Amino acid sequence: MWTWFHRLASPPTFYRLADRYSPWLAVLSLLLIGYGLVGGLWLAPPDYQQGDAFRIIYVHVPAAWLSLSGYVAMAAAAAVAIIWRIKLAECVVVAIAPVGASFTALALITGMLWGKPMWGKYWVWDARLTSELVLLFLYLGVLGLNRAFEDPRAGARACGLLALVGVVNVPIVHYSVEWWNSLHQGSTVSRIGKPAIAASMLWPLLSMTFGCMAFFGWAVLRRVQNDVLLRERRSTWVAALLGERKAAGHV
Amino acid sequence: MTKRQSRMVWVGVLLGGVALAAVLGFKALRENMMYFYTPTDLAANDAPRNARVRLGGLVERGSLVRGEGLLVTFTLADCAQKVSVRYEGILPDLFREGQGIVATGALGDDGAFTADEVLAKHDENYMPPELAEGLKSADGRHNCAPFKSVNGNLASADAPALAR
Numbered sequence: 356m357w358t359w360f361h362r363l364a365s366p367p368t369f370y371r372l373a374d375r376y377s378p379w380l381a382v383l384s385l386l387l388i389g390y391g392l393v394g395g396l397w398l399a400p401p402d403y404q405q406g407d408a409f410r411i412i413y414v415h416v417p418a419a420w421l422s423l424s425g426y427v428a429m430a431a432a433a434a435v436a437i438i439w440r441i442k443l444a445e446c447v448v449v450a451i452a453p454v455g456a457s458f459t460a461l462a463l464i465t466g467m468l469w470g471k472p473m474w475g476k477y478w479v480w481d482a483r484l485t486s487e488l489v490l491l492f493l494y495l496g497v498l499g500l501n502r503a504f505e506d507p508r509a510g511a512r513a514c515g516l517l518a519l520v521g522v523v524n525v526p527i528v529h530y531s532v533e534w535w536n537s538l539h540q541g542s543t544v545s546r547i548g549k550p551a552i553a554a555s556m557l558w559p560l561l562s563m564t565f566g567c568m569a570f571f572g573w574a575v576l577r578r579v580q581n582d583v584l585l586r587e588r589r590s591t592w593v594a595a596l597l598g599e600r601k602a603a604g605h606v
Numbered sequence: 607m608t609k610r611q612s613r614m615v616w617v618g619v620l621l622g623g624v625a626l627a628a629v630l631g632f633k634a635l636r637e638n639m640m641y642f643y644t645p646t647d648l649a650a651n652d653a654p655r656n657a658r659v660r661l662g663g664l665v666e667r668g669s670l671v672r673g674e675g676l677l678v679t680f681t682l683a684d685c686a687q688k689v690s691v692r693y694e695g696i697l698p699d700l701f702r703e704g705q706g707i708v709a710t711g712a713l714g715d716d717g718a719f720t721a722d723e724v725l726a727k728h729d730e731n732y733m734p735p736e737l738a739e740g741l742k743s744a745d746g747r748h749n750c751a752p753f754k755s756v757n758g759n760l761a762s763a764d765a766p767a768l769a770r
């Protein structure tokens with residue numbers, strides 16, 4: 356059972372697989388985000404209360420979801436890196452941090468732009484907004500910690516620890532609107548039973564979300580590839596790969 | 607136990623410990639995590655007196671009276687209690703009867719709340735206007751359940767909603 360796991364964890368195998376499949380993720384994300392934008396900004400009807408201002412949901416909610424699921428993925432990679440000492444998992448932790456931080460910042464910024472016209476204020480210190488800001492600091496902490504180490508493996512171990520401890524914040528962000536009073540409204544889509552959004556508005560939202568997920572996967576795969584190349588630059592497989600590329604006229 | 611297994615246990619213990627610390631910490635700080643008090647908290651004297659507090663609830667239908675200039679008075683209700691609110695200033699676009707709002711101000715000795723800031727707290731429902739028209743009389747368009755009492759005083763979703 357573990358053979359595929361170990362084979363995937365070997366840098367040359369991973370590099371070739373990522374090379375083959377990541378362009379498909381890029382195409383998928385373009386298609387899904389394309390439909391999501393057209394569907395969300397033109398085809399979906401305006402909201403009965405918020406009018407056209409609600410359309411910012413098509414950026415805000417996918418970004419917020421990715422900020423949380425990205426963190427869970429980073430923490431899972433950190434656990435694998437700490438327990439199995441797999442170098443590739445260390446690269447994944449470091450690769451997810453900047454992408455996740457970008458989505459978190461996007462969620463915070465679009466949320467502020469939405470809050471001003473609807474709530475009447477850009478920012479309030481309620482549980483949801485504050486815990487999402489803490490999530491951004493956790494991502495930035497992983498990024499900064501990684502930079503602070505000369506030795507990439509020592510840096511990755513420290514980052515892994517921080518990523519692992521910080522995962523406690525993920526359920527806090529998600530359930531903050533249920534556990535405590537907040538100005539932020541409750542969850543719309545993840546409610547079990549019926550989502551509290553009309554179907555004509557929901558499809559573009561789901562399309563945007565899966566499109567952003569594909570983009571996230573593509574960006575992380577590419578970053579991991581670069582990181583693997585850099586770390587293994589003295590190994591024979593990188594030299595062989597470079598030879599192949601040269602022969603094919605790519606370099 | 608191999609080294610790998612001991613690392614596995616170590617990661618598990620670390621996660622469990624952090625989660626336990628978070629649960630205990632947030633249990634102790636529940637009141638501080640609340641963004642606003644509810645009319646139920648004011649009635650139960652759970653909110654600080656003569657201090658600036660935030661009060662959240664639904665604007666009761668039929669209670670909105672516009673006075674001179676920008677002055678408005680209305681009743682704010684959660685699932686169990688209500689309180690009368692006075693406010694002079696600009697209201698958010700979403701302010702209307704039946705809407706959830708959060709008002710910042712102080713409770714006077716007469717039991718009325720004087721607010722100096724009103725923010726709209728919209729709910730998680732999104733629908734086209736035609737669909738909303740059809741639901742006009744239906745229950746649950748605006749729900750008092752998101753307005754939770756800080757000390758868990760009765761404010762269950764089953765209680766009759768005064769604001770509907």
